[in-house]
Amino acid sequence: MRVVMRKTVAKCVVAMSAGFAVMVAQGCKKQVSTAQVQPVVSSAPRVQLDFPVGPLPVEDVDPGATPRVDRTTQRRPQVQPVQVPVQRADAQAAAVAEAQRRQDARLLQQQEAASERQQEELDQEIEQDQRTQQEMEAEPRIQDIPELPQPAPMEPMQPQ
Numbered sequence: 106m107r108v109v110m111r112k113t114v115a116k117c118v119v120a121m122s123a124g125f126a127v128m129v130a131q132g133c134k135k136q137v138s139t140a141q142v143q144p145v146v147s148s149a150p151r152v153q154l155d156f157p158v159g160p161l162p163v164e165d166v167d168p169g170a171t172p173r174v175d176r177t178t179q180r181r182p183q184v185q186p187v188q189v190p191v192q193r194a195d196a197q198a199a200a201v202a203e204a205q206r207r208q209d210a211r212l213l214q215q216q217e218a219a220s221e222r223q224q225e226e227l228d229q230e231i232e233q234d235q236r237t238q239q240e241m242e243a244e245p246r247i248q249d250i251p252e253l254p255q256p257a258p259m260e261p262m263q264p265q
Contacts, residue, residue: 108231108234108235108238111230111234112231115227118220118224118227119220122216122223125216126216126220129209129212129213129216
């Protein structure tokens with residue numbers, strides 16, 4: 106009974122280890138998604154100043170004279186979009202993905218090695234139990250009791 110139970114446990118451990126190895130392998134196949142890099146433009150809306158520059162109007166001005174308006178043209182500074190170097194980001198993402206792949210492969214090898222060691226230990230225990238059981242079965246269970254000479258039957262004594 107004990108051997109059957111150990112065999113069943115061993116099979117379960119092997120099945121679970123194989124399933125875990127498949128899950129880890131599937132996880133390693135997934136690609137790291139790269140974030141979309143969009144150029145960042147920081148600019149504040151410019152207010153167009155459209156009012157006359159010069160002395161303030163006085164009420165006693167000649168009605169026929171036109172006020173002098175000096176409109177200076179203001180140059181807008183050109184706004185350069187801030188761009189994250191796409192190549193650098195891609196190279197970093199690729200390096201991170203490669204490092205993750207290496208780490209996953211190393212972990213998978215460690216898990217497989219541990220699973221193999223555990224399976225070998227279980228196999229050794231099972232073999233040892235089988236040997237012990239075979240030795241126990243080989244021993245006679247009921248030993249013959251040496252026969253003692255039976256005493257001679259006594260004759261019943263008759264009253265005299």
